[in-house]
Amino acid sequence: MQRIGIIGVGEIGRAVVEGLRHGGGASPEVFLSPRGARAAAELSERFEGVRVCAGNQDVVDRSEVVIIAVRRQDHREALAGLRVDDDTTVISLMAGVATDDLRRTLATGAPIVRAIPLPAVRERRSVTVTCPSHPVVDSLFDQLGGALPVADEGAFDVFSALTGTLTAHYAYLATLTSWAAGHGIAPGTAERYVRGLFGNVGRSLGDERSLHRLAADHETPGGNNERIRTTWFDPANAAALAKALDGLLDDLR
Incomplete structure (x- = not known):
């Protein structure tokens, strides 16, 4: 995995970038959306190979893996019109947005994996629940503290509720x-x-x-x-x- 895009650079998006750069060593290129402009600009100044893109489509076009970390109430507006190729891997961090719902919004056949990373991924100390298991996604979160794949969205939602505590x-x-x-x-x-x-x-x-x-x-x-x-x-x-x-x-x- 050489190129990761992040749409929605809030606390979790920032933590993922910092986790990928934690401890130095080889890291993928990271492309950030201008949404969350201050955080995106700060990250691009701190880390080599982290760049702010002109827009969300630019993020998608440059990336092999796209992480979507916008608020669920904003996702349709933020993602409207995006073109996502079927060979892209999409990781959704949006609680309460089912995979089928997101697939309809994106109108793509790309694999979509839901995940619940926590801020401690910045120190590579957080286990991240993923659904369904996917080799690329699980490998990514294994680097950030560990992946915990679950088979269905019902179980995933239980873990999401636990996170709310x-x-x-x-x-x-x-x-x-x-x-x-x-x-x-x-x-x-x-x-x-x-x-x-x-x-x-x-x-x-x-x-x-x-x-x-x-x-x-x-x-x-x-x-x-x-x-x-x-x-x-x-x-x-x-x-x-x-x-x-x-x-x-x-x-x-």
């Missing part, structure tokens, strides 16, 4: 920080501690223990962790989270 996690940490500040801890000190606390917990996810086992191993019976888990994250709280995820999944489908 990320900012809730950050908000949870911010709430803990605010609670500590409300009890007299300096906000900067509280945030430093919360970041360290959960950064270290996150590293434990790299071992082979199940999530239930990890929870049990971090608790003492009758201790502080068990108390918060059972009094705050109770069955009603868990059911509310499941209901929110079910609603998101319905929208994605």
